[in-house]
Amino acid sequence: MHPKALLDACTELVAQVLRFEHPADAVVSRYFRERRQLGPRERALLGDAVYVVLRKKLLLEQLARSGSGPLHRRLAILGLAAASADADDDPARSRARESLRAALSPAELQWLAECEAVPQQDLLAPHRHNLPQWLAEALRAQLDEPDFWQLAEALGQPAPLDLRVNVLKARREQVLGELEQAGIQAQPTPYSPWGLRVGGKPSLARLPAFVNGTVEVQDEGSQLLALLLDARRGEMVADFCAGAGGKTLAIGAAMRGTGRLYAFDVSAHRLEGLKPRLARSGLSNVYPVAIAHERDERIKRLAGKMDRVLVDAPCSGLGTLRRSPDLKWRQTPQSIAELTRLQGAILASAARLVKPGGRLVYATCSLLPDENEAIARAFDAEQREFSPVSAAGLLTQARVAAAQGLTSQAQDSTQDGRFLRLWPHRHGMDGFFAAVWQRR
Numbered sequence: 001m002h003p004k005a006l007l008d009a010c011t012e013l014v015a016q017v018l019r020f021e022h023p024a025d026a027v028v029s030r031y032f033r034e035r036r037q038l039g040p041r042e043r044a045l046l047g048d049a050v051y052v053v054l055r056k057k058l059l060l061e062q063l064a065r066s067g068s069g070p071l072h073r074r075l076a077i078l079g080l081a082a083a084s085a086d087a088d089d090d091p092a093r094s095r096a097r098e099s100l101r102a103a104l105s106p107a108e109l110q111w112l113a114e115c116e117a118v119p120q121q122d123l124l125a126p127h128r129h130n131l132p133q134w135l136a137e138a139l140r141a142q143l144d145e146p147d148f149w150q151l152a153e154a155l156g157q158p159a160p161l162d163l164r165v166n167v168l169k170a171r172r173e174q175v176l177g178e179l180e181q182a183g184i185q186a187q188p189t190p191y192s193p194w195g196l197r198v199g200g201k202p203s204l205a206r207l208p209a210f211v212n213g214t215v216e217v218q219d220e221g222s223q224l225l226a227l228l229l230d231a232r233r234g235e236m237v238a239d240f241c242a243g244a245g246g247k248t249l250a251i252g253a254a255m256r257g258t259g260r261l262y263a264f265d266v267s268a269h270r271l272e273g274l275k276p277r278l279a280r281s282g283l284s285n286v287y288p289v290a291i292a293h294e295r296d297e298r299i300k301r302l303a304g305k306m307d308r309v310l311v312d313a314p315c316s317g318l319g320t321l322r323r324s325p326d327l328k329w330r331q332t333p334q335s336i337a338e339l340t341r342l343q344g345a346i347l348a349s350a351a352r353l354v355k356p357g358g359r360l361v362y363a364t365c366s367l368l369p370d371e372n373e374a375i376a377r378a379f380d381a382e383q384r385e386f387s388p389v390s391a392a393g394l395l396t397q398a399r400v401a402a403a404q405g406l407t408s409q410a411q412d413s414t415q416d417g418r419f420l421r422l423w424p425h426r427h428g429m430d431g432f433f434a435a436v437w438q439r440r
């Protein structure tokens, strides 16, 4: 594609994504679907540039104030420049850099050089952490200053690609060997016994291990939630907010395809996404059920029958900013307040399914105490027949290495290790939370 046309395409895509009407990944996919003429390298570059703009929006908007021409073009230039920076050892980046330079006017080239020369230490805090003020404050309230900056740095990086090995089909070492033969570098994840972390961004669509359901894409933190639930052979289990079934598949495999695993969700569309994954996985114990709301009749009929219930609650997703940086601009304190009401209601309904002696797990991929500890503590106060169970203890039983370090350290030492609390900068995973109870 001509360099000027590529810059125009990037400008258009940046403008579309920054409307925040839809999730950024959906906007980017649709843009590419509608423009078949874009090759794989151009798509990769455009995607990287747009995600840089989302990750560093405050900084780039500040730098763009000094340029001229349409704002979205200036942001696209800065995004493309960052996506093709450090091009010395990378021919693709070097070509992208050349293409960008060929598209710029002399004034734009001069402006870009000035922007790139701004020393990091001269930047104001918001231009370094690139978080909305309300979110920066909520994170700072939980972390000391160096920790906060490490988190901000980690949230600004793309996430690695993690896979979960389907234990019904293979052992992790076998899959490692297969990946190596396919020229894909991978290593075991540090905590999840099912996980592999893959280097680079290989395409998995045609990889036999993916096509035949031996591996699924799943962040290590998400795998740990299924390990916390610890569903066993022959049990009755509910995944209350199953979505497209990332955790359902891990739980079903842990049950060795036996028992009964209900996958509930209010979105029939999301549950549809589970079907092809189920077909690949070889699981025959999963029952997807679209419900109208959390108090649906079909839920009530199963009251007191479940050995295990997972509530992977709808949440702000702020623990997944490495993958979905647009969420920090799409969420607001008001949207979080609405979510917390829904989270409390879903947890209370899902709890009714648990039988005496059964286990309940509440989880989010949020870093905010309002969606996490506050929901768990309100449930503690309201539901006297549920006793809290230590996440650290359960993960240790599940042979997760260094489990205590994955949990919150409470001021009250009897609560130490109670909650799973994963942080991208400490654990290299998305920011997950989980609380566990047993019904008396």
Ligand SMILES: C[S@@+](CC[C@H](N)C(=O)[O-])C[C@H]1O[C@@H](n2cnc3c(N)ncnc32)[C@H](O)[C@@H]1O
Residues within 6 Å of the ligand: 222, 240, 241, 242, 243, 244, 245, 246, 247, 248, 264, 265, 266, 267, 270, 293, 294, 312, 313, 314, 315, 346
């Ligand atoms: C965090 S996502 C689930 C992700 C999924 N568990 C996975 O691992 O791929 C939360 C899900 O909750 C669903 N949801 C929202 N409101 C709900 C409700 N009232 N009852 C059940 N599910 C609900 C959403 O449709 C969404 O799919």
